[in-house]
Amino acid sequence: MSSLWQNSAAVAGIGVAAVVSAVYLSKRSAAPEIPAIDINHQSVELEDGSRVHAGLEDPNQLLEYLYEDSKTVLECLHRGARVSNNGPCLGYRDGDGPYQWIHYNEVIEKAEAIGSGLVSLGCSPGEDTFVAIYSQNRPEWIMCEHACYSYSMVVVALYDTLGKDSCRYILDQTKCTTAICDNSEKVDSLLLQCDELPNLRNIIKINDVTPEEKARANKINVNLLQLSELEALGRKDKHKLQPATPNSLATLCYTSGTTGDPKGAMLDHRSVVANSAGLYSQMKDSVRIEPNDTLLSYLPLAHMLERVIETLMYCEGSQVAFYRGDVKLLMDDLKCARPTVFPCVPRLLNRIYDKVLAGVAESWLKKSIFDMALKYKEREVQKGIIRQNSIWDTLIFKKVQNLLGGRVRLLVSGAAPLSPKVLLFLRAVLGVPVLEGYGQTEATAGTNLNVLGDPTVGHVGPPSMSVKIKLIDVPEMDYYIKDNKGEICFKGPICFRGYFGxxxxxxxxxxxxGWIHSGDIGEWLPNGALKIIDRIKHIFKLSQGEYVAPEKIENVYIRCPLVAQIFVYGDSLQSYLVGIIMPDEESAFAWASKRGLKKDLQELSVNETFKEAVMTDLNRLGKENGLKSFEQANKIQFNLGHTCIQ
Known part of the structure; x- marks a missing residue:
């Protein structure tokens, strides 16, 4: 990323004549994207006041699946094997080498063997059996997931940022007898807690098991196996498959709230399949996912956004390449995998935006040419024209497009709001549809998505084809449905059963x-799209009586280049807010290097000059985005704990 625009001589060499020629050539006509529905009427109101996607053939019949033979997550994988003719399915890299591929039939064969091995260990087929997967994204994650589905077992996904106490709570609540881990650190963490987890009898390690680990496990009567051993056991002792049905429970997805114990959202196969079907159906006439498409898996599989999108990829026989587990190597993995479909989160997109602008700001000439190109491309985007074949793409934007591998043709952003300014910028610079979505774990993942071909920004589009949405009054916050504003509520096949236990x-x-209450405040726009405008939950009052919504502030402050993650805290006994910050390592080290300081986050976290620099930038962002004085953090503290891409 830092090498962008370094060759200033090359950019400067474009010269006045080249710029004039570019302007002339850029005026060649390009056709706008034709939306699948009327973008001025994106949703339809039903008799009960709820709204559904305008593209539904029958507004009273929500979509549950794409194909008759693919009504469960497992069936989607099997369909992928057929339509791809056993094409490449899961990709991985050893070191800096190219991606190597495991084909669909081998993935299915390994998954069934692992599932049979689980049964041999005493895991009974059926949705009363919970199997924990505690691992980074990798091919084995998917094999173990489908191993469970092959025997109707339920996947419980654990992740680092839950914390040790929350992981122990989840394993205890679900009475998990078996946990699958990727590395020694996680195995060690579980072995240390086994005295508090009486049900945990089996730990499966994906990487090699060391003799020391084996001895420790034996000492406390825990069966520690390598995944390859479990697979071999399943091949030797084959059990009859008992695949999940649409109504079978597929997974417990635990959400870590700011207070209390994590809550496990119960999601069945029907919900996961319906979610991918509902979102994809509104765009498939324009962007068709096919076997030669590739997705790079780096968003945590413990969260549902990634799993829903991967379910779609498998259903269409496409390829999923896995990053190497290190965020610092993500850009290199992108260049190697060259994905065509790229789900993303605002944090990464904001970084791209900030670093591109910082790069061109190094020279007046570079910035002038870039601004001219951007202005032209943004005007095209506002007319519904999104392309990569303009002269500006060739001369200016190709470097940015190549950051993502150079083949992306669809980018979907979710998990947090993306500013309209950044969204317009990305559509222009990347030259591909960049769609913003909205949703919650309780509705599996996505409930809304921008309509492909709608050039407007600042909203999340209509309901997907698998959900209906209504707003209800929130009088204490002065939001009323008569004004098309209120709390967002969901209903449909994508909705969860409830919280486990x-x-x-x-x-x-x-x-x-049967309506799920989201806690978010929405507004129906005149075009039938939904705009997220506020949140009911996580609002608190400061000592002077002012109400504060910390998520709004966090979404502003996260744009600071020196900040990787931020949590804004306050209470009614204090008159000011505190920001708990995880510094962005790359930006912090660049800041330190310019000042001759050591590249060490621990030292920077106690450096008053660094602290002042972060505070100054937070205050600047707050003012630029209209935060009131009481909404600005008065103090900050650095936390160097674990980070997560999301």
Missing amino acids: NAKKTADTIDSD
Whole structure:
């Protein structure tokens, strides 16, 4: 990323004549993308006041699946094997080498053997059996997931940022007897907690098991196996397959709230398949996913956004390449995998935006030419024209497009809001559809997605084809449905069953009519798209009586290049806010290098000059984005704990 625009001589060499020629050539006509629906009427209102996607053939019939032979996550994988003619399925890299591929039939064969091995260990087929997967994204994650589905077992996904206490709580609540880990660190963490986890009898390690680990496990009567051993056991002792049905529970997806124990959202196969079907159906006439398409898997598989999109890729026989597990190597993995479909989160997109602009700001000439090109491309985007074949793409933007591998033809952003300014910039510079989505784990992943071909920004599009959405009054915040504003509520096949083992939280979220209450405030725009404008939850009052919504502030502050993650905290006994910050290593080290300081986050976290630099930039961003004085953080503290891409 840092090498962008370094060759200033080359850019400067374009010269006045070249710029004039570029302007002339750029005026060649290009056709706008034709949306699948009327972008001025994106949703339809039903008798009960809810709204559904305008593209549904029958507004009262929500979409549950794409194909008759693919109604479960497992069936989607099997369909992929057929339509791809056993094409490449899961890709991985050894060191700096090229991607190597495991084909569909081998993935299915290994998954069934692993599943049979789980049964041999005493895991009973059926949705009363929970198997934990505690690993970074890698091919084995998918094989173990489908091993569970081959015997109707339920996947419980664990991830580092939950913390040790939360992981222990989840394993205890689900009474997991078996956990699958990728490395020694996680195995060690589980072995240390086994005295508090009486049900945990089997730990499966994906990487090699060391003699020391084996001895420790034996000492406390825990069966520690390598994944290859489990697979061999399943091949030797074959059990009859008992595949999941659409109504089978597929996974527990635990969400870590700011207070209390994590909540496990119960999602069945029907919900996961319906979610991918509903989102894809609104764009498949324009962007068709095919066997030669590739996705780079780097967003955590413990979260549903990644799993829903991967389910779609497998259903269409496409290829999924896995990053090497190190965010610092992500850009290199992108260049090697050259994905065509790229799900993303605003944090990464904001970094691309900031670093591109910082790169061109180094020279007046570079910035002038770049601004001219950007202005022209943004005007095209606002007319519905998105392309990569303009003269500006060739001369200016190709370097940025190549950052993502040079083949991306669809980018979907989710998990947090993306600023309209950044969204317009990316559509222009990358020259591909960049669609913003919205959703919650309780609705599997996505409930809304921009319509492909709609040039407007600042909203999340209509409901997907698998959900209906209504707004309800929130009088305490002065939001009323008569003004087309209120709390967003969901209903449809994508919705979860409830929280595992927590009837009270379930009743707080799902009302007596079956509507899920999101806690988010939305507004129906005149074109039928939904705009997220506020949030009910996570609002607190400061000592002077002012109400603060920390998520709004966090979404502003996360744009600071020196910040990787931020948590804004306050309470009613204090008059000011505190920001808890995980510094961005790359930007922090660049800042330190310019000042002759050591590239060490621990030292920087106690450096007052660095702290002042972060505070100054946060205040600048707050003012630029209209934060009131009481919404600005008065103090910050650095936290050097684990980070997560999301």
